[in-house]
Amino acid sequence: MNNNYISSDAIIGKNVEIGYNCIIEPNVVIGDNTYIDSNTIIRSGTTIGENSFIGSNSIIGEYLMDFCIDRKKHEHFLNIGRNALIRSGSIIYTDSKIGDNFQTGHRVTIREKTRIGDHVSIGTLNDLQGYCTVGSYVRTHSNVHIAQKTIIDNFVWLFPYVVFTNDPTPPSDELIGSHVHSFAIIATGVTVLPAIDIGQDALVAAGSVVTKNVDSYSVVAGNPAQYKKDVRTLKNKITGKSIYPWRNSFKKYMPWEESDFDTWYSSIDFDEKKYYMIDKLM
Amino acid sequence: MNNNYISSDAIIGKNVEIGYNCIIEPNVVIGDNTYIDSNTIIRSGTTIGENSFIGSNSIIGEYLMDFCIDRKKHEHFLNIGRNALIRSGSIIYTDSKIGDNFQTGHRVTIREKTRIGDHVSIGTLNDLQGYCTVGSYVRTHSNVHIAQKTIIDNFVWLFPYVVFTNDPTPPSDELIGSHVHSFAIIATGVTVLPAIDIGQDALVAAGSVVTKNVDSYSVVAGNPAQYKKDVRTLKNKITGKSIYPWRNSFKKYMPWEESDFDTWYSSIDFDEKKYYMIDKLM
Amino acid sequence: MNNNYISSDAIIGKNVEIGYNCIIEPNVVIGDNTYIDSNTIIRSGTTIGENSFIGSNSIIGEYLMDFCIDRKKHEHFLNIGRNALIRSGSIIYTDSKIGDNFQTGHRVTIREKTRIGDHVSIGTLNDLQGYCTVGSYVRTHSNVHIAQKTIIDNFVWLFPYVVFTNDPTPPSDELIGSHVHSFAIIATGVTVLPAIDIGQDALVAAGSVVTKNVDSYSVVAGNPAQYKKDVRTLKNKITGKSIYPWRNSFKKYMPWEESDFDTWYSSIDFDEKKYYMIDKLM
Numbered sequence: 001m002n003n004n005y006i007s008s009d010a011i012i013g014k015n016v017e018i019g020y021n022c023i024i025e026p027n028v029v030i031g032d033n034t035y036i037d038s039n040t041i042i043r044s045g046t047t048i049g050e051n052s053f054i055g056s057n058s059i060i061g062e063y064l065m066d067f068c069i070d071r072k073k074h075e076h077f078l079n080i081g082r083n084a085l086i087r088s089g090s091i092i093y094t095d096s097k098i099g100d101n102f103q104t105g106h107r108v109t110i111r112e113k114t115r116i117g118d119h120v121s122i123g124t125l126n127d128l129q130g131y132c133t134v135g136s137y138v139r140t141h142s143n144v145h146i147a148q149k150t151i152i153d154n155f156v157w158l159f160p161y162v163v164f165t166n167d168p169t170p171p172s173d174e175l176i177g178s179h180v181h182s183f184a185i186i187a188t189g190v191t192v193l194p195a196i197d198i199g200q201d202a203l204v205a206a207g208s209v210v211t212k213n214v215d216s217y218s219v220v221a222g223n224p225a226q227y228k229k230d231v232r233t234l235k236n237k238i239t240g241k242s243i244y245p246w247r248n249s250f251k252k253y254m255p256w257e258e259s260d261f262d263t264w265y266s267s268i269d270f271d272e273k274k275y276y277m278i279d280k281l282m
Numbered sequence: 283m284n285n286n287y288i289s290s291d292a293i294i295g296k297n298v299e300i301g302y303n304c305i306i307e308p309n310v311v312i313g314d315n316t317y318i319d320s321n322t323i324i325r326s327g328t329t330i331g332e333n334s335f336i337g338s339n340s341i342i343g344e345y346l347m348d349f350c351i352d353r354k355k356h357e358h359f360l361n362i363g364r365n366a367l368i369r370s371g372s373i374i375y376t377d378s379k380i381g382d383n384f385q386t387g388h389r390v391t392i393r394e395k396t397r398i399g400d401h402v403s404i405g406t407l408n409d410l411q412g413y414c415t416v417g418s419y420v421r422t423h424s425n426v427h428i429a430q431k432t433i434i435d436n437f438v439w440l441f442p443y444v445v446f447t448n449d450p451t452p453p454s455d456e457l458i459g460s461h462v463h464s465f466a467i468i469a470t471g472v473t474v475l476p477a478i479d480i481g482q483d484a485l486v487a488a489g490s491v492v493t494k495n496v497d498s499y500s501v502v503a504g505n506p507a508q509y510k511k512d513v514r515t516l517k518n519k520i521t522g523k524s525i526y527p528w529r530n531s532f533k534k535y536m537p538w539e540e541s542d543f544d545t546w547y548s549s550i551d552f553d554e555k556k557y558y559m560i561d562k563l564m
Numbered sequence: 565m566n567n568n569y570i571s572s573d574a575i576i577g578k579n580v581e582i583g584y585n586c587i588i589e590p591n592v593v594i595g596d597n598t599y600i601d602s603n604t605i606i607r608s609g610t611t612i613g614e615n616s617f618i619g620s621n622s623i624i625g626e627y628l629m630d631f632c633i634d635r636k637k638h639e640h641f642l643n644i645g646r647n648a649l650i651r652s653g654s655i656i657y658t659d660s661k662i663g664d665n666f667q668t669g670h671r672v673t674i675r676e677k678t679r680i681g682d683h684v685s686i687g688t689l690n691d692l693q694g695y696c697t698v699g700s701y702v703r704t705h706s707n708v709h710i711a712q713k714t715i716i717d718n719f720v721w722l723f724p725y726v727v728f729t730n731d732p733t734p735p736s737d738e739l740i741g742s743h744v745h746s747f748a749i750i751a752t753g754v755t756v757l758p759a760i761d762i763g764q765d766a767l768v769a770a771g772s773v774v775t776k777n778v779d780s781y782s783v784v785a786g787n788p789a790q791y792k793k794d795v796r797t798l799k800n801k802i803t804g805k806s807i808y809p810w811r812n813s814f815k816k817y818m819p820w821e822e823s824d825f826d827t828w829y830s831s832i833d834f835d836e837k838k839y840y841m842i843d844k845l846m
Contacts, residue, residue: 003285003567005584017353020287020305021321023584023602035353038305038323039339039585041602041620053350056323056341057603059620059652068617068649071581071599085350088341088373089389091652091670106373106391107653109670109688124391124409127688127706127724139453142409142427145706145724157453160409160427161445161473163725165752165770169800169807171703171721171814188447189473189491191725191753191771206447207473207491207505209753209771223505223771223787236451243451250453285567299635302569302587303603317635320587320605321621335632338605338623367632370623370655371671388655388673406673406691421735424691424709439735442691442709443727443755470729471755471773488729489755489773489787505787518733525733532735 010042013050026073028061031082045077045094048084055088055106062093064112081118093130105142117154119253132177136276137254141188149177154276155247155254156180159188159206168194181216182277183245190225200282201245203231216282217245292324295332308355310343313364327359327376330366337370337388344375346394363400375412387424399436401535414459418558419536423470431459436558437529437536438462441470441488450476463498464559465527472507482564483527485513498564499526574606577614590637592625595646609641609658612648619652619670626657628676645682657694669706681718683817696741700840701818705752713741718840719811719818720744723752723770732758745780746841747809754789764846765809767795780846781809 004018007026012018016030019038024030028042031050036042040054043061054060061078078092081100086092090104095112102116105124110116114128117136122128124142132146135154140146144158147166152158158180166175176195180186184198187206198204199216208225219228231244243249247261256264265278273279286300289308294300298312301320306312310324313332318324322336325343336342343360360374363382368374372386377394384398387406392398396410399418404410406424414428417436422428426440429448434440440462448457458477462468466480469488480486481498490507501510513526525531529543538546547560555561568582571590576582580594583602588594592606595614600606604618607625618624625642642656645664650656654668659676666680669688674680678692681700686692688706696710699718704710708722711730716722722744730739740759744750748762751770762768763780772789783792795808807813811825820828829842837843 002287003585005566021285021303021585021603039303039321039603039621053353055345055350057321057339057621062652063619071617088344089371089653107389107671125407125689129706142411143425143707147724159447159449159452160429161443161725163753165723167723169798170723170749170751171810171816172807173814173816185452187452189445193770206475234451243454246453250455252453252455284569303567303585321585321603335635337627339603339621370626371653389671407689424693425707441729441731441734442711443725467734469734471727488757516733525736528735532737534735534737 019056025061037088043078043094044073045075046080047078048080049082049100051082052080052084052086054084054086055090057088058086058090058092060086060090060092062091064093064095076112087124096130099136119255121253123160135182139253147175147177147194149175151177151179153180153182153184154278155183157185157246159186159190161189162186162192163190164192166194183247184214185246201231203234203244301338307343319370325376326355327357328362329360330362331364331382333364334362334366334368336366336368337372339370340368340372340374342368342372342374344373346375346377358394369406378412381418401537403535405442417464421535429457429459429476431457433459433461435462435464435466436560437465439467439528441468441472443471444468444474445472446474448476465529466496467528483513485516485526583620589625601652607658608637609639610644611642612644613646613664615646616644616648616650618648618650619654621652622650622654622656624650624654624656626655628657628659640676651688660694663700683819685817687724699746703817711739711741711758713739715741715743717744717746717748718842719747721749721810723750723754725753726750726756727754728756730758746845747811748778749810765795767798767808 010028013032029047037056046061076094078094089107093112096114098116099118103121111130113131131148140158141160145163147164178196181200197213205221209223211224292310295314311329319338328343358376360376371389375394378396380398381400385403393412395413413430422440423442427445429446460478463482479495487503491505493506574592577596593611601620610625640658642658653671660678662680663682667685675694695712704722705724709727711728742760745764761777769785773787775788
């Protein structure tokens with residue numbers, strides 16, 4: 001039917017809908033109530049959680065180099081949690097682990113050895129180069145490029161065309177990723193040099209080239225990026241209210257969406273704070 | 283035939299050619315003499331004008347979030363005019379309206395609530411985020427990113443990797459788009475901050491970060507972009523002739539292609555000048 | 565079988581594997597032991613060398629404008645050498661010539677009249693606009709944009725989001741490409757203005773906007789890029805050793821991978837040095 005190829009050993013949940021021309025390889029598990037749209041390929045070793053939506057023309061569990069060389073199936077696994085919404089044209093490699101409530105724009109590329117937490121949204125045309133870590137409640141806008149060995153903590157915002165690098169002496173094999181701490185915001189069109197530490201609640205202004213570490217709560221701007229002010233001094237021009245730390249003024253998509261940050265923070269226990277790396281909030 | 287799925291209620295014009303593995307959903311109208319290349323999906327509610335060419339692997343009338351949530355067809359419409367040339371790999375959402383003689387490069391993304399005039403060319407890998415307006419005779423090169431609420435007037439040129447933003451205090455929901463006026467030129471690799479007004483015939487030099495309004499006829503450059511000179515003082519290094527306003531020296535793709543700007547301008551009536559917002563040319 | 569369309573006049577080598585839903589048009593030649601993955605389209609006039617791997621959802625030999633206008637097959641040819649590895653989602657136009665051991669990331673676009681040497685690697689989402697020349701042993705990272713008329717010599721490295729331009733007075737038809745000489749390195753997020761000459765072994769630092777020629781062995785940085793130092797004075801911070809010229813310290817993917825640059829250089833004859841344009845190494 002529909003000219004799909006569905007392996008007889010694939011485990012398909014209840015109420016799963018599968019579009020036209022889909023290819024579901026052996027050793028795939030698809031959770032209940034999931035939707036696989038037309039022309040999509042799900043490769044061996046992939047598990048997709050229940051209640052997910054996989055857009056058209058996607059490749060989920062894409063081959064690693066070993067298959068391209070010997071054309072033999074190797075044992076690799078991709079795990080995507082529940083409630084995923086992966087938009088059309090995306091390519092996600094095998095050998096990665098992605099949490100629940102994952103969402104992407106179109107044509108994202110996520111390579112192997114990527115770890116992604118829960119409630120993460122990755123924008124259109126993002127390019128995660130693998131061997132990197134993205135925390136929970138991270139949101140990236142379009143065309144963010146995350147170099148290998150980059151670490152993004154929880155509650156971080158990356159705006160369009162933020163590009164991370166990892167090679168201090170190109171070309172080399174001595175790659176050193178950058179590390180972005182919780183609640184930091186990197187605005188549009190920023191290039192981050194290798195091995196940079198961007199502190200908690202820092203704000204990197206649009207168009208900056210970050211060549212040295214950024215302290216917590218600092219606003220930096222320019223090429224090279226230089227310290228401008230404390231982020232807590234920024235006021236909304238209309239209301240006159242403080243804007244940052246943004247967790248006090250913005251709640252969409254966040255676990256404190258139904259109340260406010262402080263209420264949520266005081267409602268969770270130490271282990272959960274630790275899990276989100278906000279047990280020692282400055 | 284060809285394993286296509288073509289809804290029995292789709293209205294297919296005369297001499298329409300449809301490639302392999304195409305999916306044409308219900309409630310689609312395809313004009314005469316149009317070509318739908320292989321692997322392309324045309325979703326419900328889409329109308330494509332006559333004499334158009336839709337490249338392979340495209341998704342025209344892509345789902346909005348509502349479908350991803352409840353998997354039910356909602357009433358949305360995408361209207362693409364006559365003589366469209368949409369290159370392979372493009373994704374155009376439903377709930378937009380695009381004029382005649384529309385052309386794209388490969389893998390463009392155009393989201394919902396986008397209004398595009400006539401004779402517009404959108405480059406490869408452009409990302410129009412929706413809720414934006416693009417005039418007529420606008421030409422964008424590769425990887426242009428147009429944030430929600432951006433307004434681009436007629437006869438504007440956007441070169442590769444021009445990126446518009448819309449959030450003055452990220453993250454927030456108080457988005458304010460920028461506005462680019464007629465005949466302005468934004469060169470390669472420019473980032474435009476939110477709520478910026480770029481005047482008629484202004485020229486933003488490559489690599490600039492635009493942090494404040496740009497007056498008509500101004501050349502700005504740098505990070506942050508600063509005023510350099512009046513665009514009318516720029517001469518072609520070889521011929522010594524004035525280059526700008528470019529409408530006097532360049533005519534390709536333009537309605538004055540067969541004559542020159544002044545001849546064309548004096549040949550059209552006030553209403554047409556008003557339509558193109560050039561009734562009050564400075 | 566597999567619902568493929570394979571033209572009866574296509575010449576398919578021995579041991580070629582073809583995935584699901586592939587379309588192989590007339591007048592195609594596929595070498596022995598090549599793998600064409602699912603949903604891929606190989607258009608008329610394409611030759612792919614033996615032992616190659618063409619990823620899913622690719623379009624190889626994509627139509628030029630002439631077909632989009634009259635929907636008739638015109639005589640154009642694309643030649644891709646042996647041992648190619650083209651990753652999924654790529655679009656390569658006809659009327660280009662690519663050497664052996666070619667490799668790409670995902671969703672590259674390579675337009676017509678592109679000449680590419682041997683052992684070249686083109687990164688994910690690169691956009692080669694055609695009418696350009698890329699030497700041998702060139703490696704580009706993600707999202708590199710190569711404007712028409714650009715010339716890239718051998719052994720050049722282009723890091724993510726390097727963008728070449730070609731129009732000194734936009735918009736115009738008087739395009740002048742830039743020229744990057746052998747062993748040069750252009751780091752992440754660099755915009756190169758039109759008609760720029762970047763010398764042998766030069767290093768352009770991340771985030772630069774290159775507005776004038778760069779001498780051989782120069783390090784330039786900033787917007788606009790300015791001379792900083794001689795690249796030969798740069799030391800590895802940990803080992804204290806010189807890093808550049810990189811051919812003395814880095815060998816991965818290079819023809820001197822099994823020995824070192826000097827040994828390889830003294831082992832090849834004058835003609836081969838000339839072929840690689842390194843007969844007159846400064």
